[in-house]
Amino acid sequence: MAMKRIGVFICHCGRNIAGTVDVKRVAEEIGKREDVAFSTTYVFMCSQPGQKLIEDSIKKYNLDGVVVANCSPTLHEKTMRNAAARAGLNPYRVEIANIREWAAWPHEDNPEAATRKAIRIINATIEKLKANASLEPIEVPVTRRVLVIGGGVAGMQAALDIADSGIETILVEKEPSIGGNMFRLSETFPTLDCPQCILTPKMNDVGGHPNIKLYTYSEVEDVEGFMGNFKVKIKKKATYVDWDKCTGCGECLRVCPAHVDSEFDLKMAKRTSIYIANEQAVPLKALIDENSCIRLQFEKKVKEGKIKPKKNVKICSKCADVCEPNAIHFQNNEEIVEEEVGSIIVATGYEVMPAEAFPELGGKYPDVITALQFERLLAPSGPTAGIPRRPSDGKIPKSIAFVHCVGSRDPQNGVPYCSRICCMYTIKQAMLVKHALHDAAVYDFYIDIRSNGKGYEEFYHRAKEEYGVNFIRGKVSKVYKVGDKYRVQGVDTLTGRIVEVDVDMVVLATAAKGSSTVKELAKKLRIPYDEWGWLKETHLKLKPLETPVGGVFIAGAAQFIKDITDSVSQGSGAAAKAMALLSKPQLEKEPLLAKVDPEICAGCGRCKDQCAYDAITIDPIRHVSVVNEALCEGCGACSANCPTTAIQVVNFKKGQVVRAVDVLAEVF
Amino acid sequence: MTEKKFDPVIVGFFCNWCTSAAADLAGTSRLHYPASIRPIRVMCSSTVDPVYLVRALQEGADATILGGCHPGDCHYITGNYKARRRVAIVKTVLKSLGFDDTRVLLEWISGSEGPKFARVMNEYTDYIKKRGPSDFKYLDSLGGEKVD
Numbered sequence: 001m002a003m004k005r006i007g008v009f010i011c012h013c014g015r016n017i018a019g020t021v022d023v024k025r026v027a028e029e030i031g032k033r034e035d036v037a038f039s040t041t042y043v044f045m046c047s048q049p050g051q052k053l054i055e056d057s058i059k060k061y062n063l064d065g066v067v068v069a070n071c072s073p074t075l076h077e078k079t080m081r082n083a084a085a086r087a088g089l090n091p092y093r094v095e096i097a098n099i100r101e102w103a104a105w106p107h108e109d110n111p112e113a114a115t116r117k118a119i120r121i122i123n124a125t126i127e128k129l130k131a132n133a134s135l136e137p138i139e140v141p142v143t144r145r146v147l148v149i150g151g152g153v154a155g156m157q158a159a160l161d162i163a164d165s166g167i168e169t170i171l172v173e174k175e176p177s178i179g180g181n182m183f184r185l186s187e188t189f190p191t192l193d194c195p196q197c198i199l200t201p202k203m204n205d206v207g208g209h210p211n212i213k214l215y216t217y218s219e220v221e222d223v224e225g226f227m228g229n230f231k232v233k234i235k236k237k238a239t240y241v242d243w244d245k246c247t248g249c250g251e252c253l254r255v256c257p258a259h260v261d262s263e264f265d266l267k268m269a270k271r272t273s274i275y276i277a278n279e280q281a282v283p284l285k286a287l288i289d290e291n292s293c294i295r296l297q298f299e300k301k302v303k304e305g306k307i308k309p310k311k312n313v314k315i316c317s318k319c320a321d322v323c324e325p326n327a328i329h330f331q332n333n334e335e336i337v338e339e340e341v342g343s344i345i346v347a348t349g350y351e352v353m354p355a356e357a358f359p360e361l362g363g364k365y366p367d368v369i370t371a372l373q374f375e376r377l378l379a380p381s382g383p384t385a386g387i388p389r390r391p392s393d394g395k396i397p398k399s400i401a402f403v404h405c406v407g408s409r410d411p412q413n414g415v416p417y418c419s420r421i422c423c424m425y426t427i428k429q430a431m432l433v434k435h436a437l438h439d440a441a442v443y444d445f446y447i448d449i450r451s452n453g454k455g456y457e458e459f460y461h462r463a464k465e466e467y468g469v470n471f472i473r474g475k476v477s478k479v480y481k482v483g484d485k486y487r488v489q490g491v492d493t494l495t496g497r498i499v500e501v502d503v504d505m506v507v508l509a510t511a512a513k514g515s516s517t518v519k520e521l522a523k524k525l526r527i528p529y530d531e532w533g534w535l536k537e538t539h540l541k542l543k544p545l546e547t548p549v550g551g552v553f554i555a556g557a558a559q560f561i562k563d564i565t566d567s568v569s570q571g572s573g574a575a576a577k578a579m580a581l582l583s584k585p586q587l588e589k590e591p592l593l594a595k596v597d598p599e600i601c602a603g604c605g606r607c608k609d610q611c612a613y614d615a616i617t618i619d620p621i622r623h624v625s626v627v628n629e630a631l632c633e634g635c636g637a638c639s640a641n642c643p644t645t646a647i648q649v650v651n652f653k654k655g656q657v658v659r660a661v662d663v664l665a666e667v668f
Numbered sequence: 669m670t671e672k673k674f675d676p677v678i679v680g681f682f683c684n685w686c687t688s689a690a691a692d693l694a695g696t697s698r699l700h701y702p703a704s705i706r707p708i709r710v711m712c713s714s715t716v717d718p719v720y721l722v723r724a725l726q727e728g729a730d731a732t733i734l735g736g737c738h739p740g741d742c743h744y745i746t747g748n749y750k751a752r753r754r755v756a757i758v759k760t761v762l763k764s765l766g767f768d769d770t771r772v773l774l775e776w777i778s779g780s781e782g783p784k785f786a787r788v789m790n791e792y793t794d795y796i797k798k799r800g801p802s803d804f805k806y807l808d809s810l811g812g813e814k815v816d
Contacts, residue, residue: 072688074689074692098709100695101691101695103703104695106694106695106699106700106703106786107700107703108698108700109700110703113702114703117703120706121707526742526743526744526745528737528741528743528778528779536779536780548743592711610714610750612744612745612746613745634711635714635743636712636714637744639715639717640714640715640716640717640718640750640754649711649715652710652715654719657708657717658719658723660708661679661708661723661724662723662727664724664729665679665706665725665728665729666677666727666728667677667728667805
């Protein structure tokens, strides 16, 4: 039955709407409709008195439907539906007409047009609302487990918080050890703590927590399902070592003859083909890199028929020979495991642009490196034991230049945004150089110093005043080799003079980007991301941890580059979100889903072909389509393909949309 | 009196997750575009039945625009690909019947592309203004009401 007693509530939104749209005229125009029993305006419909006005009017005028003309439904649809429910009206009999973002604001230069457009949007919304059905939320059971993707500091914090609350947590990390980028750092600003001291307890907590199931050297292969009930396939990559037996003693590392660049040390050191991620890895297990292992490469070539092995040939098995627990088996032990979880937290972190991307700044030279690589040279646990040495010849540098904003704030060569952390870590690195090499000259080329955190500005002043770092305000245009040294050419914008310094090493604070593999993951999770690889939150200000996919949250630098403090806070925040979701035994799901009218369904299966969620099956006996409500997401792809209008999305029925379209398409 | 300036009517079907959000962002950013754009929010571009587009043209619209998420970014996994096919079919049918198929436009506008939203709305309105009123709306000889 079409509604006959509709109430229309038009919000002024202070002057946001009323400043452009003639709200009084809108209320009068709409009030003329026969199916509208009451129409009014109020200054802030979302305020307590505004909601009270709606509640009281529903009772007073016995309204059977409500249109609230205010801001975007993403902001206050829920508020208004709750208000209606309190007054005894089914919340699905409430619709929002967005006259702020869609009329008042874009047409603030033309109040007459904005007013007419507002009236039209409200009229179309009323036409749509009139055939809305009363609905009850659908209850779905929930799996009380959480998947955390990414074992950096944000992911670890999230996993620990959830596990501490008694909920089982699965932590997936693509590298062989947890710890993330933070574990690569030398010391952290502004406290100068070393991550090896402050992060290892957390890593061990994660590794030994009874409620945390840790999958390192693993990746998420596939995600199915929906909020409260995700099915996740996790690929455990081949390690060729039995981790149940491996004790992490490291004997195998000493005998392995194959050497390649270390991922953990970011090419600043070599590692063997069988390796342990780092000395403090969690889990402390050895694994073989199949691309560099002499034996595995040999076996691969034999398998492909490229080599014919001679009889009795001895293939390298040095690691296995020294392995006392017999853990090394050279068997491809890649495995897919399936886990069921109710919520997912994505904390995949960041990457920095490589120095090679900036040839004009000398990125092609071995002694011009990124700041993250320089962290390894400053780290006491790093390849140079904390005394920086030139990668080219191992000499201790007498002078170092730091360059800020390499690729950041530079849309032509990199990214348009500020990478947030570079100013502070560059200041820190300059200080640490002075700690390690007391007489070294340090030049710091910056555009602005952005030190906006607790204790950050004080830290900057310490570097300037106590450490004697030469801060030069200006951009570097060129770095080139002059003999054994590198000439850094820039301008000092405070004095207006060209500056040229010859240094032994150059450290580039290159721009941060989202993890390179995150786009693939985001597609599997169906969450949005931007062109720089940052995951997109639901609302930048108010919902920074949520994604449009229910039950999937983001934390840490995966959302945007941020420092450790913020990453940890977000990890805890996302954990709280996931725990809140799983605190109820049942989840409520929006009932705006596809529904089949079996009287007219011919069972042709065209809807089934359209469904991306496999939510539709054909009943073999009745020969009609059947929708699985737990799987249906309500997109409506099926309804557009149905030749008989048998399958439609509830409250988005064809008749409703067509009537709304008729109003919108009217010439006057 | 001079002849009234042609103000086109353009019905916009905007998917809930991307283009509606872009329209919100365009509004929040106070980007201006003509009020000739008459929007309706749909859950997904794939739910837009070709009938909706034709109906809008028949009832008086000079053009229709369907906005969805970028390929690969659909909130419902593959909805925008389905929409792309449907629009292609509508365009083919319109063209083969002798109507102007540029009066149906499909655009991918993501939730962060407020400026793109405003630009597309401005450019398309200008384009339709140049094309003039649609003759499709006069095609109601089947006994329907006259629309103007």
